[in-house]
Amino acid sequence: MASTWPTEVSFLRDLVAIPSISGDEAGAAEFVAEYAHRAGLDVVRDDTSVRVSVGDEAAGPTLVLASHLDVVPPGDGWTRDPFDPVIEGERLYGRGSGDAKASVSAMLHALIDLAHQRVVLKGRLLAIFSYGEETRNATMPAAVERAGRLDAAIVGEPTSLQLAIAQRGLMMVDLVAHGDQHHAGYAADGHHANAITALARAIVQLEGVVAERVHPVLGVTTATPTMLEAGVSRNVTPPLAKAVLDVRSTPLWPHDELEAALKARLSCEVIVTSKRLVPCETPAGSRLLAAARRIAPNATTYGSPTCSDWCFLRHLDVIKAGPGTSRRSHTSDEFVDLPEVTAARAFYAQVAQEYLS
Numbered sequence: 001m002a003s004t005w006p007t008e009v010s011f012l013r014d015l016v017a018i019p020s021i022s023g024d025e026a027g028a029a030e031f032v033a034e035y036a037h038r039a040g041l042d043v044v045r046d047d048t049s050v051r052v053s054v055g056d057e058a059a060g061p062t063l064v065l066a067s068h069l070d071v072v073p074p075g076d077g078w079t080r081d082p083f084d085p086v087i088e089g090e091r092l093y094g095r096g097s098g099d100a101k102a103s104v105s106a107m108l109h110a111l112i113d114l115a116h117q118r119v120v121l122k123g124r125l126l127a128i129f130s131y132g133e134e135t136r137n138a139t140m141p142a143a144v145e146r147a148g149r150l151d152a153a154i155v156g157e158p159t160s161l162q163l164a165i166a167q168r169g170l171m172m173v174d175l176v177a178h179g180d181q182h183h184a185g186y187a188a189d190g191h192h193a194n195a196i197t198a199l200a201r202a203i204v205q206l207e208g209v210v211a212e213r214v215h216p217v218l219g220v221t222t223a224t225p226t227m228l229e230a231g232v233s234r235n236v237t238p239p240l241a242k243a244v245l246d247v248r249s250t251p252l253w254p255h256d257e258l259e260a261a262l263k264a265r266l267s268c269e270v271i272v273t274s275k276r277l278v279p280c281e282t283p284a285g286s287r288l289l290a291a292a293r294r295i296a297p298n299a300t301t302y303g304s305p306t307c308s309d310w311c312f313l314r315h316l317d318v319i320k321a322g323p324g325t326s327r328r329s330h331t332s333d334e335f336v337d338l339p340e341v342t343a344a345r346a347f348y349a350q351v352a353q354e355y356l357s
Contacts, residue, residue, distance in 0.1 A: 008345045009092070009338050011035065012105040016085040016094035022070040025131040029069055032108065032129060039112045049143035052108060052127040054115045055356065057148055060123030063288070063355050064147070065107040065348055066140070066309055067156030067322070068133035071096035077332030091335045098324025098336040103156025104129055106323060106344035113349045121356040126150070133309055136274075140309040152288040152317040152355065154348065155310045158324030161340055161347060163292055164304040165319060166217040169279035169311065171255055173245035173262065175202055175225070176269040181232060181239040195241035196230050202268040203243060210261050215250035217281070218303035221258065222248045248305065251279045277307045280314040288317045291354040296347060321347070 020028035033045040036052045044051045050069070074082035074095050085094035107127050114125065126147060130140040144150065157164075179195030186192070203225055211220040223245055230241035249258055255275040263270045282289050292299070299321075306326050310318055323340035 005087075005338075006342055008105045008109040008341055011109070012097070012101055012336075012341060013085045013087070013092060015101045015105060016092070016097050017083055019083045020069050020071055020096065021073050022132050022135045023137070025069045029129070029131070032069065032104065036108060036111075039115070041111055041115055046146070048139040048146060049128050049130040051129075051143065051147060052111055053124055054111050055121035055124040057124040059121070060356060061151035062124040062126055062149055063352055064150050064153035064313065064316070065110065065125065065127040065156060065352070066130070066153050066313060067100045067103040067107060068130045068140070068309060069101070069104065070131050070134050071099070071101075072134050072330050075330075075332060079333055082334075087338070090338045092338055093333055093335045095334055097334055098158045099326070099329035099334070100133075100157055100322065100324075102158070102324050102336045102341045103322035103344065106341050107156055107348050109345045110348035110352065113345070114352065119353055121353070123356040125352045125356060130309060138309065138312065140312040144312060150313075150316055153313045154288070154292075154351065155308050155313065155318060155320040156322040157304075157306070157308045157320050158326045158329060158336070159304065159321050160325050161296070161299065161321060161323060161344060163289065163296070163299050163301045163319050163321050165289060165301045166215065166251065166281040166303040167279060167308065167310050167320060168218055168303070168305050169249040169255065170274070170277040170307050171247040171249055171258060171272060172274040173223075173247055174271040174273055175199060175243040175245055175266065176271060177202060177241045178269070179237060179239055179241070182237045184235045184237055187237065192237060195238045199230065199241040199243055199268060202266045205266055206245075209265050210253060210258060213250070213252040215252050215303070217301075218250040218279070221250050221253050223262070224248075249279045251281045253279070277311050278314065280310045280318065282319050283317055286317050286319070288351075288355055289319055292319055292321065292351050295350045295354055
């Protein structure tokens with residue numbers, strides 16, 4: 001790499017070159033921990049995360065910079081090696097370049113900047129780089145338990161450096177309809193229930209089924225069928241039909257209430273398979289958001305449609321902000337615009353200094 005690139009870019013390219021598909025983050029974790037240690041920072045690496053800190057917890061609040069080291073599998077459609085990161089113009093290509101290793105690099109270098117500039121912080125700045133965020137096995141909850149008292153957090157995810165002040169939750173639901181297995185030739189008799197027909201009626205009911213609660217930032221909760229399963233044979237009415245439902249919730253619908261509403265309003269069996277990813281929002285009167293707005297007065301606030309580790313930090317004062325765009329996450333030829341990585345390095349450092357002053 002040309003020497004003209006700043007260190008956050010050089011580090012990012014090296015980090016992207018380490019495959020760290022969820023469950024196999026050890027190489028990336030070791031690389032980050034050793035780099036932070038050589039920079040003179042306090043480092044803890046364990047089975048939950050790499051945690052890097054500056055400042056003194058006894059001197060004031062703790063601000064967390066939280067992101068993750070794991071990436072999704074490359075998948076198909078790449079025109080380049082996903083783990084041989086290439087810079088073309090001002091873009092770096094590679095799996096995880098935006099989601100979310102750009103945030104990791106910018107956050108780590110923000111800590112290095114504050115430490116090397118000997119900035120006096122009235123509190124602690126702690127980076128938590130977790131594992132398994134892209135799966136059901138996220139380690140952020142355990143990392144938070146080991147991190148001591150925490151007060152506020154910036155979640156590093158691709159937001160184009162805009163400020164996400166709310167985030168949708170995710171509930172996964174199976175819709176199940178029952179019928180009678182029978183020869184399709186006797187359908188005219190009208191004596192037998194068809195599970196597919198019953199399921200279709202329930203799917204039609206999804207339009208606006210829980211739309212009466214409108215969140216001021218995120219809008220309405222959505223319920224989207226994403227998978228269908230039914231059928232025994234082409235000439236047999238099925239006894240069972242199932243649809244998988246992706247429910248993107250807002251803070252106005254606690255998941256227990258949402259589950260109850262779906263069960264009451266849909267004409268089929270409703271089985272919730274996951275509801276741990278709850279919706280989140282920045283608290284009213286947020287000190288952290290006020291600090292971020294002073295540092296980035298032109299940044300817009302918005303509601304994020306995608307889930308993140310925010311749901312495990314929701315008891316804190318939290319915003320989500322990072323380089324890259326989430327529309328490129330998980331895609332082939334994923335990339336990040338490098339000027340955003342450099343801007344994020346300065347943003348994280350300046351917000352931390354503002355919040356901990």
